[in-house]
Amino acid sequence: MATSLRAPMATSVPSSSSSRSLKRRSIQTLCAINSRNGAKIPMPPVNPKDPFLTKLASVAATSPEKLLNRASNSDNLPYLDLFESPTLMATPAQVERSVSYNEHRPRRPPPDLPSLLLHGRIVYIGMPLVPAVTELVIAELMYLQWMDPKEPIYIYINSTGTTRDDGETVGMESEGFAIYDAMMQLKNEIHTVAVGAAIGHACLLLAAGTKGKRFMMPHAKAMIQQPRVPSSGLMPASDVLIRAKEVIINRDVLVGLLAKHTGNSEETVANVMRRPFYMDSTRAKDFGVIDKILWRGQEKIMADAATPEEWDKNAGIKVLEAI
Structure with missing residues (x-):
């Protein structure tokens, strides 16, 4: 019975090979x-x-x-x-491309601007002097001296030093001293240019350039001030006292270096640093921080300007001597 039932099913259901054929x-x-x-x-x-x-x-x-x-x-x-x-x-299929916005997009990423500046022997300090900035600047200075110890190095400065705009300390004074020591060890001429603000230790770096090669933009600002005590937080009183003594030592070192590069006495620098001492380009030149203002034609205009006595003489005004 089972055999008779299986036989019709085997003949009625085709196999997979027979279905493909x-x-x-x-x-x-x-x-x-x-x-x-x-x-x-x-x-x-x-x-x-x-x-x-x-x-x-x-x-x-x-x-x-x-x-x-x-x-x-x-x-x-x-x-x-x-x-x-x-x-x-x-050979890939040659498909016509549709003209769209993507056709005008650059085929390569934009250039690395810091590397392009470094290729032109330019070091730009545009941030507060924190450890990452100090590491990069010192590495660039060492690299440029290794490339050519005879060509000058140009340092453009727009930095608030070891503090922020609001005066909060973001870096230790050793960051500014580290860049300064690296500059002093270089064999190259160092041209420093202030393009925005040179505050605190950044002003020291501006004044530490080669004599006669320290420049400032006409609307840039420079400011020197005493180092600040970092936030003490939950430090014990003894540790706060130790930090305060260290800040005083750094202040004395900063005063001595500024006096050396500006040509002023340490007493003069210490007196003006009692409070924040702001300088525009003209005042910074008079104080000895820079040597020249980068304003096209300004030097000639200032040289051709007559003195007040000459103005009075040309106007026919006779100045009476004091009795």
Whole structure:
């Protein structure tokens, strides 16, 4: 009974291999009918500039049996043997690009501006003197001396020193002294230029340039002040006293260095540093922080300007001597 039931099922349900062969024969029959009737297999639209799709479409339309009678275990890549020259597969399809915003975007990232400045032997200090800035500046100075110990180095300064704009301490005084010591060890001429603000230790770096090569923009500011005690937080009183003594020592060192580079006495520098001492470009030149103001034509204008006595003489005003 079981045998009689299994026999019809075996004959009625085709196997997977027989179904594939039946499907292949039906496709071949359809292709033969279409070829006898002169009809072509409808193909989807293809890119006319794609060599692979164009060749494949032409073969499928003219001789579809080449596609249907392919061996399943072929060693060649799929449809690669349809080409007379397989090197066409290595050529990407030439697709027309649409004109859009992306066509005008740069093909490479923007240049590294600090590296470009370094290539021009320019070191720019544009942040407070924190450890990361000190490390970068000293490394750039050492690199420029190694590249050419005879060419000058240009340091542009726009820094608030070891403090922020609001006066809060962000770095230790050793950061400014470290850059200063590195500048003093260089064999190159150092041209310093103040382009915004040179406050505290940044003013010391401005004054530490080579004599005659210290410049300042006409609207830049310079300021010298006493070092500040960092935030003590929860430090005990004994530690606060130690920090205060260290700040006093740093103040004396700063006074001595400023007196050395500005040509003033230590007493004069110490007196003006009792409170924040601001200087514009003209006052900084008179105090000895810089040597020249970088204002085109200003030096000639100031040299040609008449003194008050000459103005009075030219105007016919006679000055009476005091009795």
